Amino acid sequence: xxxxxxxxxxxxxxxxxxxxxxxxxxxxxxxxxxxxxxxxxxxxxxxxxxxxxxxxxxxxxxxxxxxxxxxxxxxxxxxxxxxxxxxxxxxxxxxxxxxxxxxxxxxxxxxxxxxxxxxxxxxxxxxxxxxxxxxxxxxxxxxxxxxxxxxxxxxxxxxxxxxxxxxxxxxxxxxxxxxxxxxxxxxxxxxxxxxxxxxxxxxxxxxxxxxxxxxxxxxxxxxxxxxxxxxxxxxxxxxxxxxxxxxxxxxxxxxxxxxxxxxxxxxxxxxxxxxxxxxxxxxxxxxxxxxxxxxxxxxxxxxxxxxxxxxxxxxxxxxxxxxxxxxxxxxxxxxxxxxxxxxxxxxxxxxxxxxxxxxxxxxxxxxxxxxxxxxxxxxxxxxxxxxxxxxxxxxxxxxxxxxxxxxxxxxxxxxxxxxxxxxxxxxxxxxxxxxxxxxxxxxxxxxxxx
Amino acid sequence: xxxxxxxxxxxxxxxxxxxxxxxxxxxxxxxxxxxxxxxxxxxxxxxxxxxxxxxxxxxxxxxxxxxxxxxxxxxxxxxxxxxxxxxxxxxxxxxxxxxxxxxxxxxxxxxxxxxxxxxxxxxxxxxxxxxxxxxxxxxxxxxxxxxxxxxxxxxxxxxxxxxxxxxxxxxxxxxxxxxxxxxxxxxxxxxxxxxxxxxxxxxxxxxxxxxxxxxxxxxxxxxxxxxxxxxxxxxxxxxxxxxxxxxxxxxxxxxxxxxxxxxxxxxxxxxxxxxxxxxxxxxxxxxxxxxxxxxxxxxxxxxxxxxxxxxxxxxxxxxxxxxxxxxxxxxxxxxxxxxxxxxxxxxxxxxxxxxxxxxxxxxxxxxxxxxxxxxxxxxxxxxxxxxxxxxxxxxxxxxxxxxxxxxxxxxxxxxxxxxxxxxxxxxxxxxxxxxxxxxxxxxxxxxxxx
Numbered sequence: 001x002x003x004x005x006x007x008x009x010x011x012x013x014x015x016x017x018x019x020x021x022x023x024x025x026x027x028x029x030x031x032x033x034x035x036x037x038x039x040x041x042x043x044x045x046x047x048x049x050x051x052x053x054x055x056x057x058x059x060x061x062x063x064x065x066x067x068x069x070x071x072x073x074x075x076x077x078x079x080x081x082x083x084x085x086x087x088x089x090x091x092x093x094x095x096x097x098x099x100x101x102x103x104x105x106x107x108x109x110x111x112x113x114x115x116x117x118x119x120x121x122x123x124x125x126x127x128x129x130x131x132x133x134x135x136x137x138x139x140x141x142x143x144x145x146x147x148x149x150x151x152x153x154x155x156x157x158x159x160x161x162x163x164x165x166x167x168x169x170x171x172x173x174x175x176x177x178x179x180x181x182x183x184x185x186x187x188x189x190x191x192x193x194x195x196x197x198x199x200x201x202x203x204x205x206x207x208x209x210x211x212x213x214x215x216x217x218x219x220x221x222x223x224x225x226x227x228x229x230x231x232x233x234x235x236x237x238x239x240x241x242x243x244x245x246x247x248x249x250x251x252x253x254x255x256x257x258x259x260x261x262x263x264x265x266x267x268x269x270x271x272x273x274x275x276x277x278x279x280x281x282x283x284x285x286x287x288x289x290x291x292x293x294x295x296x297x298x299x300x301x302x303x304x305x306x307x308x309x310x311x312x313x314x315x316x317x318x319x320x321x322x323x324x325x326x327x328x329x330x331x332x333x334x335x336x337x338x339x340x341x342x343x344x345x346x347x348x349x350x351x352x353x354x355x356x357x358x359x360x361x362x363x364x365x366x367x368x369x370x371x372x373x374x375x376x377x378x379x380x381x382x383x384x385x386x387x388x389x390x391x392x393x394x395x396x397x398x399x400x401x402x403x404x405x406x407x408x409x410x411x412x413x414x415x416x417x418x419x420x421x422x423x424x425x426x427x428x429x430x431x432x433x434x435x436x437x438x439x440x441x442x443x444x445x446x447x448x449x450x
Numbered sequence: 451x452x453x454x455x456x457x458x459x460x461x462x463x464x465x466x467x468x469x470x471x472x473x474x475x476x477x478x479x480x481x482x483x484x485x486x487x488x489x490x491x492x493x494x495x496x497x498x499x500x501x502x503x504x505x506x507x508x509x510x511x512x513x514x515x516x517x518x519x520x521x522x523x524x525x526x527x528x529x530x531x532x533x534x535x536x537x538x539x540x541x542x543x544x545x546x547x548x549x550x551x552x553x554x555x556x557x558x559x560x561x562x563x564x565x566x567x568x569x570x571x572x573x574x575x576x577x578x579x580x581x582x583x584x585x586x587x588x589x590x591x592x593x594x595x596x597x598x599x600x601x602x603x604x605x606x607x608x609x610x611x612x613x614x615x616x617x618x619x620x621x622x623x624x625x626x627x628x629x630x631x632x633x634x635x636x637x638x639x640x641x642x643x644x645x646x647x648x649x650x651x652x653x654x655x656x657x658x659x660x661x662x663x664x665x666x667x668x669x670x671x672x673x674x675x676x677x678x679x680x681x682x683x684x685x686x687x688x689x690x691x692x693x694x695x696x697x698x699x700x701x702x703x704x705x706x707x708x709x710x711x712x713x714x715x716x717x718x719x720x721x722x723x724x725x726x727x728x729x730x731x732x733x734x735x736x737x738x739x740x741x742x743x744x745x746x747x748x749x750x751x752x753x754x755x756x757x758x759x760x761x762x763x764x765x766x767x768x769x770x771x772x773x774x775x776x777x778x779x780x781x782x783x784x785x786x787x788x789x790x791x792x793x794x795x796x797x798x799x800x801x802x803x804x805x806x807x808x809x810x811x812x813x814x815x816x817x818x819x820x821x822x823x824x825x826x827x828x829x830x831x832x833x834x835x836x837x838x839x840x841x842x843x844x845x846x847x848x849x850x851x852x853x854x855x856x857x858x859x860x861x862x863x864x865x866x867x868x869x870x871x872x873x874x875x876x877x878x879x880x881x882x883x884x885x886x887x888x889x890x891x892x893x894x895x896x897x898x899x900x
Contacts, residue, residue, distance in 0.1 A: 024730035025704070029644060029678065031588045037737040061540050072538075073530035080523035088522075088717035090511050123573055123743040130742050134609075138481045152744065159584075159741045194479060228479065254475070267538035269748035280474035287487040291609045292580050293573040294602065297747045298719035 032139070036158050040383070045368060049377035055409035057331075057396040058377040060204070060352060062264050066319050068311060072303075075310040079302055091298035093290035094282075095121025095274070099301045102308045103274050107260060109314075110236050111250035114276050120285040121296045125234060125261040125273030126152055129197075131288045132230060132257055132275060133160045136194045144182060144196040146174050148355070148384030148393070148441060150204045150232065153197055157386075164386040167196070169442040171346065173210035174198055176217040183225050195228040195257075200248055202235040202351025205384050205395035206442045209349055212245050219252050232259045237317050239350035240325040254278055262304055264352075265317050270300035324352070330403035331396060334410030340417050345396075346444040352399035355381075357392060357443050358417065361424040364394040367416065376412035381441060390441045482589070486608050490833070495818060499827035505859035507781075507846040508827040510654070510802060512714050516769050518761060522753075525760045529752055541748035543740035544732075545571025545724070549751045552758045553724050557710060559764075560686050561700035564726050570735040571746045575684060575711040575723030576602055579647075581738045582680060582707055582725060583610045586644045594632060594646040596624050598805075598834030598843070598892060600654045600682065603647055607836075612644070614836040619892040621796065623660035624648055626667040633675050645678040645707075650698055652685040652801025655834050655845035656892045659799055662695050669698060672705050682709045687767050689800035690775040704728055712754055714802075715767050720750035774802070780853035781846060784860030790867050795846075796894040802849035805831075807842060807893050808867065811874040814844040817866065826862035831891060840891045 049056050079087055094100070100116035107114055122128040129152075137143065139161035145153065147166030157164050165186070168178035179196070186193055198218070200210040210218070222229055231248040239245075249258040261273035275285055289296065307313065331354055332347050339345075342359030356378075358364060365380035381393025396413075398406050499506050529537055544550070550566035557564055572578040579602075587593065589611035595603065597616035607614050615636070618628035629646070636643055648668070650660040660668070672679050681698040699708035711723035725735055739746065757763065781804055782797050789795075792809030806828075808814060815830035831843025846863075848856050 026678075026728065026731050029586055030734070031584070031586055031591070033588075034585045034734055034738075037585075037734055037741070039733070039737065064535055064538055067534070067538065069530050069534040072534060073527040076530055077523040077527035080519050080526055084517070084519040084522060085514055086719075088514055088517065088719035090713075090718045123747065126744045127742060134481070135484045136479055136481055138483075141481070152741075155741045159738070228476075263540075267749075268540045269536075269538035269752075271743060271745070271747040271749075278476065281476050283489070284480070284484055284487055287489065288484075288609070291487070291602075291605045292577060292742070293721060294576045295721070297573065297721040297750055299717075299721075299753065300747055300749060302719075303749065 033159055033161050036161070045372055046377065049372050054372060054375045054377055055401055055405050055412060056377045057398070057401070057406070057409050057413070058379045059400050060397055061400045062268060062320075062352075063323065063400050064267050066323060067267060067316070071311050072307060075306045076303055079306045083302060087299050087302035089298065091295045091301070093295045094286045095119065095296055096298065096301045096305070099272075099305045100274075102305055103260065106265075106308075107258075107276065110233070110244045111246045112258070112276070113250070118276055118279060118282050120275045120277065120282055120289060121301060122273045122275055122289065123293065123296055124263060124268070124271045125232065125259040126156070127292070127296075128259045128273050128275040129153055129156050129230070129232065130159075131285055131292065132259075132277075133157060133162070134288050135281065135284050136228070137162050141194045142186060142191050144179070144193055146198060146203065146206070146442075148205055148381060148390055149197065150199060151379070151383045153232070154384070154386055157197075162194070166385060166387060166389070168440055169203075169206055169208060171208060171444070172214045173200060173203060173206075173208045174214070174218060176214070176221060179218065179221055183221070183227070193225075193227060195230050196222070197230045197232065198248070199232045201233060201245060202238065202348055203353070204235070204351065205353050205379070205381075206355045207346050207348035207351065207353045208442070209239075209245065215246065215248055215251060219248060219255070222255050223252070227255070229256045230259065231256050234259075234261050234264050235351035237265050238321055238324055240321065240328065241349050249276060257281060265320070266304060266307060266313065270304055271297060272300050272304050321350075324350075324399060327398040327401075327403055327406055328354075330406045331398040331410065334407040337407075338410045338414030340414065340421055342421075343417065344444040352397050354396045354398065355442060355444065356394050356396055357441075358394070359421060360392070361428070362417070362420050363391045365391055367420050370420070371413065371416045374412050374416045376409045376416065378413070385441070393441050393443075483609055483611050486611070495822055496827065499822050504822060504825045504827055505851055505855050505862060506827045507848070507851070507856070507859045507863070508829045509850050510847055511850045512718060512770075512802075513773065513850050514717050516773060517717060517766070521761050522757060525756045526753055529756045533752060537749050537752035539748065541745045541751065543745045544736045545569065545746055546748065546751045546755070549722075549755045550724075552755055553710065556715075556758075557708075557726065560683070560694045561696045562708070562726070563700070568726055568729060568732050570725045570727065570732055570739060571751060572723045572725055572739065573743065573746055574713060574718070574721045575682065575709040576606070577742070577746075578709045578723050578725040579603055579606050579680070579682065580609075581735055581742065582709075582727075583607060583612070584738055585731065585734050586678070587612050591644045592636060592641050594629070594643055596648060596653065596656070596892075597890065598655050598831060598840055599647065600649060601829070601833045603682070604834070604836055607647075616835060616837060616839070617646070618890055619653075619656055619658065621658060621894070622664045623650060623653060623656075623658045624664070624668060626664070626671060629668065629671055633671070633677070643675075643677060645680050646672070647680045647682065648698070649682045651683060651695060652688065652798055653803070654685070654801065655803050655829070655831075656805045657796050657798035657801065657803045658892070659695065665696065665698055665701060669702050669705070673702070677705070679706045680709065681706050684711045684714050685801035687715055688771055688774055690771060690778065691799045699726060707731060715770070716754060716757060716763065720754055721747060722750050722754050771800075774800075774849060777848040777851075777853055777856055778804075780856045781848040781860065784857040787857075788860045788864030790864065790871055792871075793867065794894040802847050804846045804848065805892060805894065806844050806846055807891075808844070809871060810842070811878070812867070812870050813841045815841055817870050820870070821863065821866045824862050824866045826859045826866065828863070835891070843891050843893075
């Protein structure tokens with residue numbers, strides 16, 4: 001079982017477990033929040049999906065094969081010899097000043113003017129989201145998320161016992177009208193929203209990007225409603241078509257708390273992300289970080305800073321961008337060639353993910369075991385909702401497998417879908433009825449295939 | 451302001467802050483837990499204490515100058531070249547299997563027989579404690595701690611809105627009688643204890659160690675009361691006198707959750723600790739870790755594993771032990787030479803800390819600014835209590851400064867205390883009355899000086 005952020009192709013651990021059948025003697029001692037922590041039903045399946053013969057279009061792991069290992073290796077050796085006794089010591093709870101300065105330089109590429117003093121380093125942006133939620137959310141507090149939203153964020157909100165309300169999206173991302181409606185419903189219910197969590201660029205899992213106009217509309221609503229926004233931007237620098245769009249944070253520094261990470265532009269294994277937050281929030285974040293970890297990994301911070309100093313990291317991001325563009329192209333071509341009629345998808349302009357809609361009657365979660373048997377894996381859309389929606393959708397990722405494997409994966413997926421469709425025609429019982437509700441799953445507006 | 455785990459001698463950040471006087475516009479949005487997160491009053495003072503002219507006996511930073519930087523540097527370079535694409539990638543939420551195997555070998559030195567499957571890697575043992583508390587504690591839940599207890603643990607319990615009850619100690623650590631009484635009082639109040647947090651070996655801050663007999667008594671009470679124990683053991687391998695005593699976990703694998711760390715036996719900057727927990731708890735811990743960070747720092751895990759493989763780490767621990775023993779000896783000699791009559795302290799058999807009691811009428815917290823002015827720093831005893839006790843005590847650490855600096859520090863401290871005592875004799879108003887309550891501060895049983 002690999003428990004990386006998302007199902008991945010890392011070697012699975014030995015499947016033999018001891019005492020698997022033992023009862024949990026501690027169950028009556030757990031906190032209320034712990035009873036909501038259960039391993040997902042698809043977890044076991046992904047252990048199988050990690051086998052090399054399976055093409056996994058499920059994982060969210062970046063492809064870091066292009067990183068210059070010789071440069072990083074020498075850089076880290078020199079780091080240990082020159083600064084080892086500082087880099088291996090405890091550090092600042094807020095994060096090392098020289099890294100926070102470099103982070104401001106990185107954010108500058110997306111139009112953000114920030115002071116290093118307002119940056120808090122975190123254990124990946126996942127921990128940034130955990131700490132922000134810790135600061136703001138009591139059990140029962142309402143958090144708004146896109147429909148669909150990042151599975152790891154939904155896990156954090158569940159851990160803090162938040163009530164998640166999904167807000168609909170369209171081809172330009174989060175829908176302003178849906179946001180207004182959601183706020184109005186909550187106002188009528190007398191519930192206050194603690195924040196809106198959004199991924200404006202190259203959305204995970206929906207693959208869409210908020211236009212600049214859309215961003216300004218969302219911010220106008222936020223200002224009117226005094227709504228705090230959490231902007232999660234792991235993929236912003238990995239766009240294929242043009243310069244990055246202005247981040248929400250670059251347009252408003254008071255209502256936006258910004259989450260960044262080096263996981264996709266450098267490497268995830270150092271676990272270095274950050275939160276850029278208004279000063280008062282930043283002070284609380286540092287106290288929360290000290291309570292959570294004393295300080296984020298110091299050696300990792302020095303390692304990332306050394307990489308940024310010793311390597312052409314801007315050039316490296318361009319290399320990554322071209323590599324992911326090629327994979328995106330392979331996937332879109334593969335989908336057009338192999339997916340049956342009635343499927344829909346969008347063409348992401350960056351990032352890692354394509355969001356695929358299935359014909360009526362098919363159920364992505366129900367068919368997953370059959371797909372894995374056919375040696376292809378994906379994440380069913382239901383993972384990205386807290387409310388049971390998404391069964392007619394799946395997230396495909398093109399970040400990790402080679403273009404050839406991606407195309408082979410879409411071919412296998414097409415076969416599975418054709419069989420499912422045939423079954424459905426014959427028996428009419430393969431999938432559940434289409435979901436309907438306040439926040440319908442995002443559906444690509446133009447079926448790319450008739 | 452350095453925000454390492456404890457006041458340290460790392461260079462302070464530039465004191466110039468922007469918008470320091472701005473009001474907190476977010477204050478009415480915070481969670482209830484966040485209102486309890488406030489920077490300690492002594493924090494600003496420690497920024498001053500970090501100046502080189504001040505002898506800081508306040509910090510808990512290990513002295514890692516003896517680490518072989520050439521070995522570590524080459525080891526990490528080879529790691530990047532050989533395994534860089536795995537070590538810099540996402541990893542398992544539970545932690546890397548090869549490191550968990552090595553952790554079991556390390557724990558074997560303290561009598562623990564464990565399976566790697568029951569180990570969860572954490573961002574230092576601080577995060578271990580955070581995750582364990584997250585699993586078990588709802589707001590208002592009662593947690594038992596020693597009197598005094600580790601300041602970082604008290605911070606975690608506060609962050610989870612626990613009710614901390616202190617349990618008295620004597621020269622052999624946590625008092626069984628005090629524990630029985632505390633349990634009885636809580637039983638009468640109808641309150642259930644979620645767990646007892648204890649540091650059996652070389653206690654932080656009290657410096658005492660539970661004898662083997664004492665450990666068995668505590669476990670017997672725990673079994674009778676069905677009380678879960680959290681054993682925090684950062685210093686267990688750093689004893690000066692004999693082989694490590696059996697850990698609580700080696701005597702009971704069902705009621706003890708064990709926290710370990712490489713921060714004191716190797717280096718804290720990698721932020722690698724671990725939790726050894728019964729299987730059912732471990733499963734929840736991994737889910738909590740995934741929610742908190744996706745996975746603990748992968749590169750750090752590979753780095754620690756490479757160090758354990760490439761270096762005589764057992765020999766290195768012996769080197770550390772001798773180095774700390776010499777510093778302990780310097781501190782005890784300095785205290786005997788310089789502290790005024792009426793002071794008490796114990797002679798720790800390992801670890802980093804000496805717990806000093808002051809003569810009646812003196813207040814360690816009130817006199818701290820005067821001590822820092824006299825260029826010596828310590829942590830006032832009140833930091834180690836949640837209930838206001840401890841004002842007549844201070845924690846001195848001998849881990850970081852050289853023996854010469856330690857002796858100079860005790861000399862300066864002696865001067866300060868003499869002046870305080872003279873003031874008290876003249877005016878009688880220097881300190882508060884002696885505290886009294888259910889869990890009196892631990893006081894060394896034999897004054898080491900008349």
